[in-house]
Structures are given as structure tokens and as C-alpha cells.
Amino acid sequence: MTGTAIDTKAGILKALQDGLIVSVQPIDGGAMDRDEVVVAMASAAVDGGAQGLRIEGANRLAAVRAALPNTPIVGLVKRDFEEWPLRITALMEDVHALAKAGADIIAIDGTDRPRPHSFAELAKAAHDHGCLVMADLSTEQEADNCLRDGADIIGTTMSGYTGEAPTPEEPDFPLLEAVAKKGGFVIAEGRFSTPDLCRAAIERGADCVTVGSALTRLEIMTQLFSNAVAAARKDHRP
Incomplete structure (x- = not known):
């Protein structure tokens, strides 16, 4: 299986420029964690104006690709390892599986942490399949490293998720602004939870x-x- 009908890497990036990607990743084991639900949500997102999708798991990605043959898809595989702290597309076999399932872009952990394969090795494998590579990272230095090692896209995905400090509530705009100056295609990701925050991301340099x-x-x-309703009830009722 191949990716979308868009037949060039530049064409995929052009299709995503100034657009919205919806990440359709239900809570593991939750009521919506089913292939048919993910396909339905992905279709609804595209109907609502999403230019692209972010889908976890090769089999699930293949199901979405079959339903939406012309929509750019960022694919990733999440795994929990005892040996390594990272989760996003860390194994070579997962790169191959995502490419065969129809991913246009493969998201790879781009953080500076111990790993089974280097970012450069995984990026090369993705490129060999004709896929673009997105580096999910957390610092400006990681952006430099990943651009050097083959990233086509920089994502601010991992900012706030690599240390022991509490995850911030707001997006990391300083990181976004810093990586936007480096000349690559930048996807703002991580806690962009309102339309105003998304607008601010584009205004600050995100593609x-x-x-x-x-x-x-x-x-x-x-x-x-639910929490807001409960708090109001507690504060305003005798």
C-alpha cells in the first residue's frame, strides 16, 4: 500500500501548509479504542476541514488509509520499553510497517535519549520507502540534530513530556518560535487545545x-x- 494520491513530498507539505492535522488517538482501552470508531472520527475530522491526520498503529492506519485515500497521514507506533524511555516509532520494524500501511509521513522520536536505533537510521529507512520524516522533539538542539540527520518536518510534540517536572498547561511557544527560524517545515503540536492557540501557532511561525x-x-x-460543573455546584450552592 502507498500513501495519498499526492505523488511528491513537496505536494504533501503544500497540502498541509497553514492547515490542521487532527490526531485521532483514543485512550488505550477506552470505549472509542476501536478501528471503526477511529475511521469514523478521522472521516469526520476531514469533513470538518482537517488537511491531515495523525494515526497510531500500522493496522489502524491501513484502515484509515482505505477510507481516506487522498488525505495526508502522519503515522506512528507507540511502544513502552523497559530499556529505553522513548515511545514514538523507535523500532525499524515499525517504520517498515507504517510505510506499507500507507503513511505519507512517519513520526519518529527525535529527543536526545537512549534508543535502540538512531534517528538517522530510522529516517533513512522511512525515506527509502518514499515517506517524509517528522521529528517529534522537545528542544532547539534536538531540532538541529534531527534536521542534520534527515528530518523533513520538525514537531514540538515532546516539549513538556520528557522530564519529571509537571507538564505545562500551555504550548511551548518559545520552542516553536526558535525552530521556526531554522528553515524547515514546522508542525506545532502539544497542548494546542483551542482555536485561539492554533491561530497563535501560525502567527508565531508554524506551518x-x-x-x-x-x-x-x-x-x-x-x-x-464535568469538573467545572462540580466546582460551580460546590462554590455556589449552600
């Missing part, structure tokens, strides 16, 4: 914005509304 939980993790968003 594209990814939104995930705010659109596709119903449990998380429902809990926020």
Missing part, C-alpha cells in the same frame, strides 16, 4: 498545527466540563 485530545479524546474533555 501547520496538530490537535489531538481536545478533538478526539472525549473522556478527557468530558472530565474537564
Whole structure:
């Protein structure tokens, strides 16, 4: 299986320019963690104006690709390792599987952490399949390293998720602004949970914005509304 009908890397990036990618990744084991639900949510996102999708897992990506043959898809595989702290597309076999499933872009952990394969090795494998490479990273130095080692796209995905400090509530705009000056294609990702934040990302140099939980993790968003109602009840009722 191949990617979209867009037959050039430049064409894929042009299709995503100044657009929205919706990350359709339900909570593991949750009520929506089913292939048919993911395909339905992905289709709804495209109907609503999304220019691209971010899909986890090769089999699930293949199901979405079959339903949406002309939509650019960023593919990734998440795994939990005992030996290594990273999770996003760390194994060569996962790069091959995502490419065969129809990914246009393969997201690879671009952080400076111990890993089974180097970023450069994984990026080369993705390129050999004709896929673009997105580096999910957390620092400006990591952006320099990944651009050197084959990244076509820089994503601010991992900012706030690599240390022991609490994850910030707001996106990392300083990182976004710094990597936007480096000349590559930049996807703002990580806690862009409102339309205003997405607008601000484009204004600060992003080429594209990814939104995930705010659109596709119903449990998380429902809990926020539920907590607000509960707090109001507690504060304003005798």
C-alpha cells in the first residue's frame, strides 16, 4: 500500500501548509479504542476541514488509509520499553510497517535519549520507502540534530513530556518560535487545545498545527466540563 494520491513530498507539505492535522488517538482501552470508531472520527475530522491526520498503529492506519485515500497521514507506533524511555516509532520494524500501511509521513522520536536505533537510521529507512520524516522533539538542539540527520518536518510534540517536572498547561511557544527560524517545515503540536492557540501557532511561525485530545479524546474533555460543573455546584450552592 502507498500513501495519498499526492505523488511528491513537496505536494504533501503544500497540502498541509497553514492547515490542521487532527490526531485521532483514543485512550488505550477506552470505549472509542476501536478501528471503526477511529475511521469514523478521522472521516469526520476531514469533513470538518482537517488537511491531515495523525494515526497510531500500522493496522489502524491501513484502515484509515482505505477510507481516506487522498488525505495526508502522519503515522506512528507507540511502544513502552523497559530499556529505553522513548515511545514514538523507535523500532525499524515499525517504520517498515507504517510505510506499507500507507503513511505519507512517519513520526519518529527525535529527543536526545537512549534508543535502540538512531534517528538517522530510522529516517533513512522511512525515506527509502518514499515517506517524509517528522521529528517529534522537545528542544532547539534536538531540532538541529534531527534536521542534520534527515528530518523533513520538525514537531514540538515532546516539549513538556520528557522530564519529571509537571507538564505545562500551555504550548511551548518559545520552542516553536526558535525552530521556526531554522528553515524547515514546522508542525506545532502539544497542548494546542483551542482555536485561539492554533491561530497563535501560525502567527508565531508554524506551518501547520496538530490537535489531538481536545478533538478526539472525549473522556478527557468530558472530565474537564464535568469538573467545572462540580466546582460551580460546590462554590455556589449552600
